[in-house]
Amino acid sequence: xxxxxxxxxxxxxxxxxxxxxxxxxxxxxxxxxxxxxxxxxxxxxxxxxxxxxxxxxxxxxxxxxxxxxxxxxxxxxxxxxxxxxxxxxxxxxxxxxxxxxxxxxxxxxxxxxxxxxxxxxxxxxxxxxxxxxxxxxxxxxxxxxxxxxxxxxxxxxxxxxxxxxxxxxxxxxxxxxxxxxxxxxxxxxxxxxxxxxxxxxxxxxxxxxxxxxxxxxxxxxxxxxxxxxxxx
Numbered sequence: 001x002x003x004x005x006x007x008x009x010x011x012x013x014x015x016x017x018x019x020x021x022x023x024x025x026x027x028x029x030x031x032x033x034x035x036x037x038x039x040x041x042x043x044x045x046x047x048x049x050x051x052x053x054x055x056x057x058x059x060x061x062x063x064x065x066x067x068x069x070x071x072x073x074x075x076x077x078x079x080x081x082x083x084x085x086x087x088x089x090x091x092x093x094x095x096x097x098x099x100x101x102x103x104x105x106x107x108x109x110x111x112x113x114x115x116x117x118x119x120x121x122x123x124x125x126x127x128x129x130x131x132x133x134x135x136x137x138x139x140x141x142x143x144x145x146x147x148x149x150x151x152x153x154x155x156x157x158x159x160x161x162x163x164x165x166x167x168x169x170x171x172x173x174x175x176x177x178x179x180x181x182x183x184x185x186x187x188x189x190x191x192x193x194x195x196x197x198x199x200x201x202x203x204x205x206x207x208x209x210x211x212x213x214x215x216x217x218x219x220x221x222x223x224x225x226x227x228x229x230x231x232x
Contacts, residue, residue: 025096026163029170030058030107030227032093034084034122037178046138046189048177051122054079056112056145058093064100079112084122089170099164105152107173107227113145118206120146120221122177126189126203136194136201140177140217143207148175148222155230163229171229179224180217188213 036048059073072095080092111119118141127135152171154161162168192210194201205213 025098026165026168027094028097028163028168029089030060030093030095031089031170031172032082032084032109033086033172033174035174035176035178036085045127046124046178046181048122048124048138049085051084051120051140052081053084053121053175054081054112054114054119056080056110058107058109060095060097061104061106061108062097062102063104064098064102067098067100070098076112079114079119084175097163101160101162103160105159105163105229106150107152108147108149109173110148111142111146114143116143118143120175124177129186129190134201136203138203138205140214141204141206142218142221144218146222148225150225150227152227152229155228161229169230171227173227174225175222176224176226180220182220183216184213 032053034048034051055076056079057073057075059071061069061071063069074092076092080090082090082093113119120140120142122140124138124140125135126138150173151159153159189203192203192205192213194203196202204210205217207214207218
C-alpha cells in the first residue's frame, strides 16, 4: 500500500508540472508601414503621410535554438490591401510563432500583379522653393509587382534575439520612400509636370506621368526596407 501511495504522488506531481512556456506559440502581428520623413532638405521639402500596398503573398521563415526550423506562408489571390500608418493591423498578417531564442527570422512578401491598377500607392506633400507657391500633393503609383525579402532584427540591429510573452513587441515592416527619392533633387521636383484638381496642384509619379522620376525610384522600391522587433 505504501509503495502504491508513493507512486500515486509521483504521478500527480509529474502530471501537474506546468507546460514549458517557450513551447507555447504566441501571436505576432506584423505591421506594414512607411517612413514618413522628408527626403529633400532645405526649402524644397518632400514628406509622406499615407498610402497602401496590395499583397499577393507573405512568407515567414524562422530558426529557433533547440527546435525545428519553420515556414509559414499565406496567399491572397484577390489581393490583401494594407494601409500604411494605420493603427488597425489586418488579421491576415498575424502569425502564431514559437517562443525561444531565434537565430534567424525572415519575411518575404510579394505585391499583386495588376493591369492598369497600382499595387503600391504612396501620398505625400512637396513644398516648393518658391514661397509664393502653395505646396503640391504628391501621388506615387507603382504597378510593377515587387518581391521584398527582409531579415527581422531587434532594436539593436541583431538578427538573433528572444521572442517570449514578456520580451517582444510586434515587428514593423517599414518601406522607405525617402530612400527611393535619394537621387531626386529639389530642382527636379520643382520642374515636374503637374495637374490641377479643385485648385490643388498634384504631382503624379507613375509609369506615364513624370516618367523620369518614376524610372529613378521604381528600382529602389523595397531597397533599404527594414523590419524591427522592439523589446518591451
